Structures are given as C-alpha cells and as structure tokens.
Amino acid sequence: MFMDIKNLQFTYPKSTLNTVDNFSFTVEKGEVISILGRSGSGKSTLLRLIAGLEMPAGGAFSLNGKKMFCDKTFLQPEKRGIGMVFQDYALFPHMSVEENILFGLPKMSRKDKKKRAQEVLELVELIGFEKRYPHQLSGGQQQRVALARALAPEPELLLLDEPFSNLDTDLQVKIRGDLRRILKKAKTTAIFVTHNQNDAHALADRIVKIKDGKIEKIGRPCDLLGVSPTEIPGMVEITYEELIGV
Amino acid sequence: MNKHLANVNGWTIGAVLIIILLFLPNVSIVTGVFSPASENWTHIKEFMLLNYIKSSLTLVFFTALFTIAIGLSLAWLIAQYDFPLRNFMKWALILPLSIPPFIGAYTYHGIINYTGVIQKTLRNHFDVTPNPAYFDIMNVPGAIFIYTLFLYPYVYMITRIFLSHQSASLIESARTLGKGPLEIFFRVVIPISRVSIIGGASLVVLEVLNDYGVVKYFGIQTFSTAIFQTWFGLGDLDAAIKLAASLMGIVIFILVIERLLRGGKQFSYSTTKVRPLPLVRLKGRKAVFATLYTLVIFSVAFLIPILQLIDWVILTFGKVPMHDVLFYTKNSVIVAGLGAFLIIVFSLVVGNFSRVVNHKFAKILPKLTVLGYSIPGVVVAVAVITTFIALDRFLAPVYQYFGMDSELVLSVSLFMLISAYVIRFFAIGYNSIESGFDKIGTDFRDASRMLGANSLRTFFKIDVPMMKGAIISGFILVFVDILKEIPLTLILRPFNYDTLATKAFQYASDEKIMEASQASLLIVGVSTIAIFVFHKLLREEPK
C-alpha cells in the first residue's frame, strides 16, 4: 500500500463532535484522489492532518512505508516529503517566482536547483516569468506557480486544497485539464479537496465523498457521479451542493 | 500539556522564559497589594486617594477622547485623500511623538507665560496687557491639551496603517451605495478601525496614567502624585507600592474592557490580497481645508514648540556646556537602539509562540507583560533594582571565581538599565509585532513547512521578511520611547552615564527650561531622523 490511513481521529478544541471521525483510507502510487464534500464536512481538516499541519487525536498514517504518525510518533510537516498547494496559493510575496520555487528545493548545487526550477516552470508553461513577483501575476498564473513550487521538490504526495476556487469559471475548465496533464506527466500521487463535483469528475481517478468527517462513498467518478455533465452537450454544470439538494 | 505543544518546544520554552523574565520584577509590586496597611494608609485614603483618582480619570478620559478625534481624523484624511503637502504630512504628523510630554509642558508654559513670547510681544510692542488668566495652562485642561498634542500620534499611526491597507473594498462598496464622505466616516471607518483605535488609545491612556513630569509641574494631583507623595514625602515606600499595585488593578480593568470592546470581532486577514485604498484627490476649498487642518495640528504639536526650543538654544548659546553633547547623544542612541532591538527580538519569539501554539494560555500570557508599561517608571525601577541585586548575590560565587573584587556587577552595568527598558516597553514592541503576525496569518508558514523548511528557517526566511513593516514600526516606536524615558534611566544607569533625556531633565527639574532646550532639541532631532528613516523604509517595502 503506498499510502495508508487508519482510524484517523480529530477534534477541534471547543467542539464536541469529531471533525474527522474514524477515517480509514488507502491510496495507490500515481493515483489522483478527489475528496468531495461541502464546506464544514471536514475535508480541509483531513488534508491538513495528512500534511502534518494539525495534530490528530488518534489513528495512524504511513506513506510509502514510512510512518507519518501513530501513537508514538508524529513526523513534522517539513520532514514528510509531502507537497501542498494552498487554496489562496500562499506564494511568498517578497520572493520572485523563481525564488518561491527554489525555496523548497533540498540541498543541491545552485546549478541543479536552477535546472529543476526551469523544469517545473516548463511543466506549468511559465518560462520567462522567473523574475516576476506574485502580485504581478494573474490568478491562473499564480496558481500554476504554486503548483510548480509544490512539485519542484518531487514530493511523494501532493495535496491540493480547493485548487480552483479562486479562479474564473472559464479558467477553471482550462486549468483543470492542464492540472491533470501535469500530474500524470509528473507521475505524482495527489489528493485534492473540492466542493465542486465537476472538478472531481474531471480530475480524479477515484472520489471520496465525505460528510460530517466520515466517508460516505468511495468510487470511480463515473460510478459515483455518472457521466460528467460537461461531457454531454447542453448539460448545465452544477455543484455538489446542488446535486445533493442543499 | 496538550499535544499541540509537542511540535513547538523551542518557541514555547523561549517565549515562556521571556515572559517570566519580564514579569518577575513586577511580582514584587503585585504582592505589595497584600502587604499590611501602614499607619499612613488611613491618611492616604482620606486625603489623597479619592480626589486623585478623580483627576486621573478626568485626564485619561478627555485625553483619550481628543487623541482619538485628532488621530483618527488625520489618519482618515491621509489614508483616503490626496491634497497639497499630504506626502510630507504623512510622516511629519508622527513627529510630535518625539517630544517628551514634560518638555512639551515646560515649553508651552514658556511660550505663553508672563515672560513668554506672546505676552511679552503684546506688552512691549502693542502695549496690550491681557488678562493673565487667559494664558494659564497649568491646570487640568492644560494637561489634557499637552497630552493630546504629544500623544495623538499613537492613534494616528496605528489607525492610518490599518486604514490604508485594509479598508479599500469596504469603503468602496459604501461609496457605490451612495454614501457621502461623512456618513462613510462615521458608519464605516470608525466601526472597522475600532480595534486599531482602541489599540492606539490604550497606549495613550497608559502613558497618561504613569506620567509624572507634566502633572508635577502643573501642580495637578493625580494617582502618580499620590504614589510619589507617599514615597518621597511620607517616606513610606511600602504604601507607595501598594498604591502602584492598585494602579495596576485599574490597568488590568482597562485591559479587560478593551477585550470586551473588541469582543469576538478580532478581524483576521487570511489572504494577503488586501488592496491599498486608492487616493481621492481633493480640489479647491476642500484641499485648502485639508492642508490647513493638518498644518495647524503639525504646527501646534511640533513646529511651535520646536521653534521655541531653537530660540532658547540660541539664547543660552555658550552658557550651557557643549563639550559632552556628542557623548550624551551616543549614549542615548546606544541604549535606545539596544533596548529596541532586544524588545523586537523577544516580541518575535513570544509573538510566534502565541500564534503557533493554539491555546488560550498562549494568547493571554503575553498580554500580562503590558503591566510593566502601566505603572510609574520609578516604581518599576525599584523592582528592577531589587531583582538585580538578588541576581548579583546569587551570582557572587561566579564573580569570585573570575576574580572580580566587587559584589555588584550586573546591577552597576548597563545590563540592568537595558533590562528595565525591556520590561517597561515590551508591550509597545509586542503590540506592533503581534499585529504583524495577525496580518500575515499562518498560511505562509504552513506553505513553507510543506516545502521542507523547519520552524527556524521559516521564521527567518518567511515570517521576518514579510513582517518588515511591523518590525520597523515596532522598533521605531520603542526607540523613540526609550530616547525620552526619564525615571528608569536616571536611577538605573551606570556611574557617569548621562543621556540626552537625563540632561534635559536635570535642567528642567531645576526650572532651567532654557538650558534644557539643547538636550531636548537633540532628542527630537534623533527621533525625527529615526521616524524619517522608518518612513523611507516602509515606502520601499513591496506591497
């Protein structure tokens, strides 16, 4: 098993309900997983738990045979080899595009670092933007820089938190396609969180629907959601909320 | 301990150590409340306390009111409008902060008293002898006037930074809803900037509460007067400390009120995509009015006192020894610089701790350090001396080991003075750093750690550069405050260590305000340079 989560538990302080309740789940190498749920369902917390940004109350998690946490250990986020793209990208505003990407690279020669930066910039089609600062980029470009930055250290697992929520609808569709292409090309194992079933449908190999911190369903997109609405001409795009009738 | 704490050990230990160090000397004051009442206590209660508290509260209330009115209106003008002289006024309006209030009081009294320039000119050139009662500022309204002039920049500074960075979309949407400028000011600007207004005003309130120079000179009896009368007059330090402890009580009360006023409405900006507010260019009469208003405030709070000081420097030129001036200036800059540096470093450690450790205790603990800022400096000084002498006794074997012949080492070194500054002014620096941490949130920190950077690297590579503005402004505020600090510097300095402030005080306390003008002007000069540099650095910061 490439990634294995067992009985994950988490509660926010002051909350009586478990935000994440007895969550167990496995992922194969190279898979792209989508965690689908509406806001407040615990999906972002789940992502932060995997990243190591929150401390679980119980359970175990291992990645590629390495223990991330269990009863005795808790590996700091910087030691996990997991990459993450944040919802608002969190590009460091005081660093150029290139500096943002170089920041995460492990110890290697300056030349190798530059080379790696070029590779990922090429992957996200942003060659020539090295010296720009984040505020000089459009939303779509910022998102691709964030992706390049997360991919640069070659993480074993990539986490994406609502990667499209800050983009225009037109852009969303295009970037969705780009993202899948990039992930598959880089052979990255990825988990992304979304509330939009179209995103999930277009990107994921498998979808995990969660509700109240528990898994509701797991399955392939076509099994879970049927044919993607965008693939049928004339169909209206609807969100998950609409689908489940909120 | 919560499992949360497991991953932030270094910060927690550092922060808790710092907080304990800051708080320790104050403990001796706090315990003073519980000391048995002395025979003087009834006298103090009967004849001093009630009236003194009344005048203290009057001073505090009206000073807060006027500093908010002036500070906020200026902040709003500068943040939203463009008018002639705006770019100069933007930083020049902070400058009154560089004038110690007691020097301001002496100077204003010097200007308008019987032999001052106004009455003198009227008498000698126009043959008018006005009723001297019109020129009396040595009373409660006069003190409020002085405090307001020289303390409003706290409110102005904090509120302006907030308004120009945070309010764009709210104000613009109010505008599109067809609201006029006045209505926007009262219904949008005031409510949204409430936190920064209260933040600035509480600094003002604390300054007023612990000030002694102005009220002593004006003959106004306040809570600090009671403390000093009890100590110096009745010779009863224990009772004085008891009073100081009650003052602490009042301050804690104010802090609680501030918390309540803030309520749950502590704004947090999770994204950095805050747009600066675009300036509206004022034209015609409105532009004239805006320029005039800022000019009047600037003149009254800075230009006029400075001109008077310059006049006195010229008048006493050659009569005041000049040779050591460079030495005093250097000393002032060194202690203020070191103190400010340490406070900022400590604030960063404590601030990061408070942000990372998601625990109520980590949020409240740092607030306690404000106590050092709330009581008269000289009472803090006694606490610091006591602590350091105990420390020296404790370290005596070490001194002997190194062959030092003296029993007092730390307590006769600059170390004691600098530590006292840190204890006293930590709250000022921390305020600034804390708001800086609030502003950047935790996303960048998380992102950095996901990229493999550990806590320390994240701190230096991400947090510190992103908080440049908060760090610089905190540093400057503390620097300027230490530069004009009197009571701690007087008693805690090593032998022969004079600073500009002690020099100015030496003359002023002997009613030689003209002779004090030289050192006072240098304090203002050094602070002005610091504030100007701060302004330049902030402007260059990419936003």
Next chain:
Amino acid sequence: MKKSLILLVVALMLVLAACGSTTKKESGADKDAVAKKPEKSEVNLYTSRHYDVDNELYKKFEQETGIKVNVIKDEADVLIERIKREGTATKADLLLTADVGRLYRAKEEGLLQTVSSDILSKQIPEKLRDVDDMWVGLTKRARILVYNKDKVKPEELSTYEALTEDQWKNRVLVRSSESVYNQSLLASFIEINGEEKAKEWAQGIVNNFAQNPEGGDRDQAKAIAAGIGDIAIMNSYYFGQMLNSQEPEEVKVAENLGVFFPNQETTGTHVNISGAGVIKGSKNADNALKLLEFLTGEEAQGEFASANYEFPVNHNVAPSELLKSWGEFKEQDIPLSTLGENNAKAIMIFNEVGWK
C-alpha cells in the same frame, strides 16, 4: 533555536557588563598616571544636586587630587532606596542632597557613617553639621518673600505668620506642597510653634492663596508680575537666577520685585541646606572625606555662591555681590535635623488643609 537564543542572550549580557565596567577601567588607567595610588583613586557619588557648577567642581577636584569622581544623579529618595537595597555591597561612597530632610532620612535608615576632620570642623559651623557628624551642610538657601514693589510696602511685611492675616486675602503665591522646600518650611514651624500652630498657619496661607499652586518657584515671581498676586514665597537662589537670566523679560520681572527676609524680629528666616553624608561601608571613605573638605573649602564655596546664588556655609567666603546686597539676615535657630523629623507630619498637614 534554543541554543542560539541562549547564546545571544549570554553574549549580550557580556557586552553590556563590559560596557558598564569600561568606564571603571579607563578611570583606573588615568588615575594611575596621576595619583600613583590605585586603591585610593576614585569616589562614587549619589547626588540629587544637578547643577553645572557641581560638575565643574568635581573636575577641579580630580585635577587637584587625581581622585576620579563618579556620579549618579536622581531624586534623593530614589537614591536612598537604591543604597538601601544594595546594602553592604553598595558602591556609593557619598550621598549629596538638596535638602536636609533627605539626609536625616538616610541617617535614620542607618545608611550614613560618622565623618569628621579638623578641616571640616573649621570650615563648617557646628550648627550646619549633624549632631552625630553623619552629615555636613554644603550650601544654604533661604526661603524668602518677594513682593510687588508697587502694591506692597516693605513696612507691611513682617513674618511668615503675618501672611495669614486678612489683608493678604487672594494675594499670596506659593508653589505646591509637593515641593520639598515648602515641606521643610512647614516642618520648621512645627518645630518652633508646635503642630497646631503650624496647621493654622498652613490653613491661613491656603485661605489667602491668590490661585491654586502651580508651577515652580520662578513661576510664583512671574505670577506677581502678571498681577495674579502680590507676594510670593520662594527660594533665594531661584530669585538670583532670574535676575541673571538669559531672557531679558525674566530679568525685568525680577527687577520689579522687592526681596524681604521675614521673621527678622522673631524666629528668623527659614534656611535649608544642601548637604552630604558618607555612606556606611564606603570603600573610599577617605576620598569621600577629601571631597567634602574640598567642597566646603574656600574655592568651591566661592563657586557655589557666584554661579548658583547659594549662601556659602564657610564663613571665610563672602556671598556673591547680589546676596550681599540683600544684607545680613537672621536665620531660624533650630537643629536642622528637625526639618527631616517633621517632614511626614508636614505633608499630612498640607493634605489636611488642602494645600495642593
């Protein structure tokens, strides 16, 4: 991170400790060169006097004796508190204050030691020395009356006590009771007339206030010029300073005022001293004594008199021309230490009668 922080703190401590001690080392170097008596070459002064003339005298003393004078200046009570807390380890050798009440307090706290020498006894009259030789006077200041020459005839003036009479209603100017000079004045009345009479006097003055007390001594003189009141109680040397001010208007004000030494027919004008005592356990007591002898010597006393308009304690030294022009006067004849003894009582009376 922890380590680097601790290192930083330790490094800073060392640097700061070094800063504090460099002055000592430097002074050690030059004193060796001058005096060649390393163990006897400095004296540490805690002083609440802060006049430029003092600094010049210290420098002169250094040049003459090779003894380096190290100084900390602050309010007397704060200095006393610091010495108290430093205990036997204190570095202070000599305490200088601007009023005798504080010397009394230091003595009561057991901070002073006896000090005497033939030179001191010769230079300072017995009356201006402590009965136990714990402190000596350095200069004298008289608390005098100044009045508006146009509105007050000197014949109308007689005593401090007379100022409580009805003819002075709304005419008397005096600063707040926070001033130690007022406290000593009232303390002297407690000693001479008893507590009850003293309280009556304070009440009487309050009834005759021209305005609520505000400002310093100089401001009282200015208030006369401004027409707020007609007569003021102030210290002699402030008046001397005004007459010699850089500001011509102040000189004008002072010149229009008359000076009166009250109680000449009765108990004498109130006199306070500025004085000094050697700290118990002082490591440089000899040097401290030398400094005291120097400061009460003819040269230094002349400087005090001419630069600061204080009355010299040394009989061989004449007061400055200005002070001389005011003529000889009769001083209060009470032990000076009583001013200190009655200080707290005086404050309470001030509070009770509402003298701000």
